[in-house]
Amino acid sequence: MSASSCAACGFANPAGALFCGNCGSPLGRPCPSCGTVVSPELAFCTSCGASLEEVERVAAEERKVVTAVFVDLVGFTRRSERLDPEDVRGFLAPRARPNGLPTRTAGKVAPQVGGQ
Numbered sequence: 001m002s003a004s005s006c007a008a009c010g011f012a013n014p015a016g017a018l019f020c021g022n023c024g025s026p027l028g029r030p031c032p033s034c035g036t037v038v039s040p041e042l043a044f045c046t047s048c049g050a051s052l053e054e055v056e057r058v059a060a061e062e063r064k065v066v067t068a069v070f071v072d073l074v075g076f077t078r079r080s081e082r083l084d085p086e087d088v089r090g091f092l093a094p095r096a097r098p099n100g101l102p103t104r105t106a107g108k109v110a111p112q113v114g115g116q
């Protein structure tokens, strides 16, 4: 591979570039063992020799702990029928982000708003 195009801006960077010359986005991936940014085509880290493919495979199979919270707002349907759509959205928005907890634990919120 002679040039690596930036996934963020599409700029064609010279071979071996680890960061985009146009927008500064990383073009490589960090070695999970030592953190050195290396070219995505490499199978082993050029700094510490760790296998990048093996670590990537294991990471892809990582088991994760998730927390699922199901909330039913009493009287929501009756209430939302009387409100404008913008007011319904304003009513729901703060309830879809529970107290910043996922941010503190590097988690993500995948809200599913709406009835079935």
Ligand SMILES: [Zn+2]
Pocket: 006, 007, 008, 009, 010, 011, 020, 021, 022, 023, 024, 025
């Ligand atoms: Zn770029």
Ligand SMILES: [Zn+2]
Pocket: 031, 032, 033, 034, 035, 036, 045, 046, 047, 048, 049, 050
């Ligand atoms: Zn390394």
